[in-house]
Amino acid sequence: MDSARDPASESTADVERIMSLGPVRPKLDFPRTTFGGKSLRFQERWYSLFDWLEYSVEKDATFCFCCRIFGNQVGCSGTVFVKQGFRNWKKAVGNEGKLEKHSKSRMHQLSRERAICRKTYVPINAQLSAVAAEDLSRRQQEKKENREVAEVIFDVVRHIILQNEAFGGHDEKDSSLNQGKFLAEIKFLAKYHPPLQKWLDTYPGNVLWLSPDIQNEMIEILANHILDIIKMQVKESKYYSVECDEVTSHKHSYMSIVLRYVFNNIIYERMIGLKEVVSLTGKSLWGVLVQELGKLQIPLCNMVGKGFDGASNMSGKEKGMQQQLTDAGATLFLYFHCFAHCLNLVLEKCAETLQPVKDVFSTIGAIYKVMEGSPQRNAVYERKLELFSIKDGRTALRAFSDTRWTAKEDNLNATINTLPCSIDCHSRRA
Numbered sequence: 001m002d003s004a005r006d007p008a009s010e011s012t013a014d015v016e017r018i019m020s021l022g023p024v025r026p027k028l029d030f031p032r033t034t035f036g037g038k039s040l041r042f043q044e045r046w047y048s049l050f051d052w053l054e055y056s057v058e059k060d061a062t063f064c065f066c067c068r069i070f071g072n073q074v075g076c077s078g079t080v081f082v083k084q085g086f087r088n089w090k091k092a093v094g095n096e097g098k099l100e101k102h103s104k105s106r107m108h109q110l111s112r113e114r115a116i117c118r119k120t121y122v123p124i125n126a127q128l129s130a131v132a133a134e135d136l137s138r139r140q141q142e143k144k145e146n147r148e149v150a151e152v153i154f155d156v157v158r159h160i161i162l163q164n165e166a167f168g169g170h171d172e173k174d175s176s177l178n179q180g181k182f183l184a185e186i187k188f189l190a191k192y193h194p195p196l197q198k199w200l201d202t203y204p205g206n207v208l209w210l211s212p213d214i215q216n217e218m219i220e221i222l223a224n225h226i227l228d229i230i231k232m233q234v235k236e237s238k239y240y241s242v243e244c245d246e247v248t249s250h251k252h253s254y255m256s257i258v259l260r261y262v263f264n265n266i267i268y269e270r271m272i273g274l275k276e277v278v279s280l281t282g283k284s285l286w287g288v289l290v291q292e293l294g295k296l297q298i299p300l301c302n303m304v305g306k307g308f309d310g311a312s313n314m315s316g317k318e319k320g321m322q323q324q325l326t327d328a329g330a331t332l333f334l335y336f337h338c339f340a341h342c343l344n345l346v347l348e349k350c351a352e353t354l355q356p357v358k359d360v361f362s363t364i365g366a367i368y369k370v371m372e373g374s375p376q377r378n379a380v381y382e383r384k385l386e387l388f389s390i391k392d393g394r395t396a397l398r399a400f401s402d403t404r405w406t407a408k409e410d411n412l413n414a415t416i417n418t419l420p421c422s423i424d425c426h427s428r429r430a
Helices: 015-021 065-073 080-084 098-104 106-119 124-128 130-162 181-190 194-202 212-237 282-295 321-328 339-352 355-372 375-387 407-417 419-429
Strands: 033-035 038-040 053-056 061-064 240-249 252-263 266-277 303-308 334-337
Touching: 015 065, 015 106, 053 065, 061 065, 061 080, 065 080, 065 106, 098 106, 130 181, 130 194, 130 212, 181 194, 212 252, 212 266, 240 282, 252 282, 266 282, 282 321, 303 321, 334 339, 339 355, 355 375, 355 407, 355 419, 375 419, 407 419
Parallel strands: 240 303, 303 334
Antiparallel strands: 033 038, 053 061, 240 252, 252 266
């Protein structure tokens, strides 16, 4: 039941909608009222005795569903079950009870007939013409099939998103041998899904459910649904932390926004956006963050933690984003310089003071350049791996990166794992 509905205040202008929803019948711990020294209240079992009965939480009173909608049309003489609501629980049931009397009243009988006629109403075209009835049935069947096909297409979109794969191909024409992941999956599923195959064979050309625009719209719908779930969890958790980082790629700058919160005793970290920014100043980044939190209706006053890097535009005490958030109302928070980033900086500075460590990574870097710079040397290296029976563990080196912090560890593990092979390869080359 829709908790927003209440018969005491609900408009009956949209009869079709009200009829489709049915009587308002909440199930709760109903309040008690004293009548003649007895504490009485509305009883949930009365719903089964009177199919027209509905209850108003707002007034702690009962109403008649049929009379509330159609009473004015049949000449309503009584307004208790229509406007004021009945709540004298002492006189509610029994042969002489008000509910039984209302059920037998002329006004109620006429209103009930109207309600039954509206439920069983058949369009006049269908009554007068068999062709019209057949056309109506066909349209309803088409609507059902189209909805089923739309669900399959949504499932394909959801599956490709989960696999983190591209949707389109370079050539999506019917004559193309590879139309891309999305169209390929649709046509593959159609082999085992007759309704989908039928739709592909018969759908009109102006239906663009497979177009890139519709694909993007479906992706946006799914994204908004996920954001709604995150919004609900954060609001229920109340307190949260935010983690942000900026990056520049292909002459464009972006900022990632991640919320960290506890929901049902489980810690969650959820990204709510990767937003393009036109400026990397603390105030500009603050504006983007506040805008995204505002879309989700998440208040700044419940922010208790912020995790950024140590750049001045993020950590600055006067113009940094963390200070901008404080000035805007996020006064409960603690600012943390990202622990992983701090640890990486400390390790790098320590390693720079140790010549043996510098030599090791310098040598590994040189080996990587030698091996990756020649397909021939790389092929020799792979043959040596087989000769030394090195099959498990990491064997390939990676390029060092200032932002990919695990690269040095991975390369060190790979070098240790393949040390005999590497020595043999380079000693023969020397």
